[in-house]
Amino acid sequence: GEDVEQSLFLSVREGDSSVINCTYTDSSSTYLYWYKQEPGAGLQLLTYIFSNMDMKQDQRLTVLLNKKDKHLSLRIADTQTGDSAIYFCAESIDNAGNMLTFGGGTRLMVKP
């Protein structure tokens, strides 16, 4: 079955880079996503990458995709205290991209 795995916790100092890693199992996923969840709120799409790409950059965010190893990473440059949240990796598991399997989430703590 599908399984998306992430480390549980990451702590960084303000201004440093954060790298959150994810492994997934469905090699046919069309899109892979990073969602962010702040306390008491729902998830919000942060960025996504199409499966035929290996890198995507969006301001402070860089997504790297290694399809061979089924590994996805999210790098946040110049991490700020406002980036403290839980970050979820997700893969689409149906052809239409409707059904997502989420990882367990990585809690990012940014220390001033």
Add this chain to the structure above:
Amino acid sequence: DAGVIQSPRHEVTEMGQEVTLRCKLISGHNSLFWYRQTMMRGLELLIYFNNNVPIDDSGMPEDRFSAKMPNASFSTLKIQPSEPRDSAVYFCASSDRNSYNEQFFGPGTRLTVL
């Protein structure tokens, strides 16, 4: 747009009671997803609808759970009878099935069953 609206935000009930969670989709969206989030199991997809039709309900835990879309903009998730193990945060999300299928999440309903 107000985004996805869920009500109530918090619900505390006793075991055996019926619970109804409500969700209003973003205007123009035609896909609706119900998720459950717990510490032990993370975020699980319970059921999703396209154009008011249930497409996949394989995540619904058991017959005590039911979901409906009486119209294109509104959905309910009902648990009857509720049990303490149903305690979780329930999210609904909607999508307009654009090219990358972004799902927009509501703020969630925190359900506690005593």
